[in-house]
Amino acid sequence: MPENRRPQAPEEKRAEIVAAARELFVDAGYDATPMSRVAATAGVTANTIYWYFDDKDAVLIAVLDAVLADALDQYQSVAAEPIPVRLLWVVRQLQQMSRLVSTVHARAERSPSVASWHDDFHLLTSGLFRSELEAAGAATDGLDAEVMIGVFTIEGLLMHPLGEEEQRAVCDALTARWVPPQSS
Amino acid sequence: MPENRRPQAPEEKRAEIVAAARELFVDAGYDATPMSRVAATAGVTANTIYWYFDDKDAVLIAVLDAVLADALDQYQSVAAEPIPVRLLWVVRQLQQMSRLVSTVHARAERSPSVASWHDDFHLLTSGLFRSELEAAGAATDGLDAEVMIGVFTIEGLLMHPLGEEEQRAVCDALTARWVPPQSS
DNA sequence: ACCTGAACACCGTTCAAGT
DNA sequence: ACCTGAACACCGTTCAAGT
Numbered sequence: 094m095p096e097n098r099r100p101q102a103p104e105e106k107r108a109e110i111v112a113a114a115r116e117l118f119v120d121a122g123y124d125a126t127p128m129s130r131v132a133a134t135a136g137v138t139a140n141t142i143y144w145y146f147d148d149k150d151a152v153l154i155a156v157l158d159a160v161l162a163d164a165l166d167q168y169q170s171v172a173a174e175p176i177p178v179r180l181l182w183v184v185r186q187l188q189q190m191s192r193l194v195s196t197v198h199a200r201a202e203r204s205p206s207v208a209s210w211h212d213d214f215h216l217l218t219s220g221l222f223r224s225e226l227e228a229a230g231a232a233t234d235g236l237d238a239e240v241m242i243g244v245f246t247i248e249g250l251l252m253h254p255l256g257e258e259e260q261r262a263v264c265d266a267l268t269a270r271w272v273p274p275q276s277s
Numbered sequence: 278m279p280e281n282r283r284p285q286a287p288e289e290k291r292a293e294i295v296a297a298a299r300e301l302f303v304d305a306g307y308d309a310t311p312m313s314r315v316a317a318t319a320g321v322t323a324n325t326i327y328w329y330f331d332d333k334d335a336v337l338i339a340v341l342d343a344v345l346a347d348a349l350d351q352y353q354s355v356a357a358e359p360i361p362v363r364l365l366w367v368v369r370q371l372q373q374m375s376r377l378v379s380t381v382h383a384r385a386e387r388s389p390s391v392a393s394w395h396d397d398f399h400l401l402t403s404g405l406f407r408s409e410l411e412a413a414g415a416a417t418d419g420l421d422a423e424v425m426i427g428v429f430t431i432e433g434l435l436m437h438p439l440g441e442e443e444q445r446a447v448c449d450a451l452t453a454r455w456v457p458p459q460s461s
Numbered sequence: 462a463c464c465t466g467a468a469c470a471c472c473g474t475t476c477a478a479g480t
Numbered sequence: 481a482c483c484t485g486a487a488c489a490c491c492g493t494t495c496a497a498g499t
Contacts, residue, residue, distance in 0.1 A: 106463090137464075138464070138466080140466085140467095141463080141464055141465075144462090144464070145463095
């Protein structure tokens with residue numbers, strides 16, 4: 094039985110590499126995890142990864158896609174909650190991957206593919222944010238600016254870990270901007 | 278009387294290294310500029326830098342300090358302008374160094390000294406922001422949250438280059454929140 | 462097609478040795 | 481003290497060669 098004839102389908106092996114990279118990138122960070130470590134965790138040699146991916150940034154993008162898919166998936170569970178709760182949920186969810194956030198910003202400068210993933214991501218989140226605001230009955234003029242303030246604030250929360258209290262205060266202050274003053 | 282006088286004072290050589298690093302880090306980025314390039318630009322060998330600095334992160338911090346000092350210095354020229362103008366000025370000023378911003382976030386994960394510089398920086402900017410808000414007569418409860426929203430929004434503007442129009446809209450929307458509604 | 466060992470190019474950093 | 485040439489350790493990536 095030749096050793097390189099694996100019982101697994103190629104897609105599974107690929108998924109294993111992504112899973113290994115995801116864990117390592119999230120826990121230790123992209124820069125801090127060599128390809129050799131990803132490979133070892135996935136049970137292959139470093140250069141094997143290059144059969145499945147163009148380069149390290151391609152692995153990063155696969156990780157980002159997986160994480161995003163999971164997040165969107167899990168979002169269903171809080172979709173019915175009021176806005177500030179959902180906001181806080183999103184922040185918590187994403188905060189686990191604050192390392193990925195700064196990695197994306199750092200790598201976007203050097204890798205066009207990461208840059209384009211980043212652009213798409215902001216398009217997506219801005220869109221979600223915008224429909225949230227509209228559903229909440231926010232004033233429609235200057236909505237774009239509010240959306241950006243919201244997105245940037247969330248990004249800031251991810252990257253600068255604050256206390257529980259402060260996070261809630263910021264989320265509340267954010268929502269207070271959109272929801273028209275409660276007068277009944 | 279010191280007998281081994283160098284043609285250059287050591288402080289000058291150090292400053293030259295920082296100047297070279299600053300230009301390269303701002304233009305090409307931290308990751309993209311090897312120590313050898315910094316050294317060559319400063320007219321020394323790569324390893325000479327290690328006599329003046331502990332490591333590459335120490336050079337980065339020296340660059341950050343220099344940039345910050347210049348920015349605070351130049352701020353005097355717009356100190357008298359109205360808030361939104363000053364805000365926009367700050368964004369423009371800092372946007373030239375968006376590369377440094379993401380570098381700080383990326384390196385803060387791995388280098389404690391960069392992390393501590395980053396913390397100090399946020400303390401400083403939050404303080405400035407806070408006194409701006411107080412001077413503008415913003416409501417004092419929930420001020421901390423507003424300050425953070427402001428800081429994060431500016432950081433977001435730095436890292437996600439928008440059009441001129443959008444930047445102004447965001448800055449205006451930000452200030453609209455603080456300045457009490459114009460009621461006659 | 463899938464995978465490997467060996468090698469290349471590059472980079473941050475160190476060190477013994479020079480002035 | 482200040483600076484260098486040479487080397488070390490590490491890492492992303494490639495390639496000829498195997499199954």
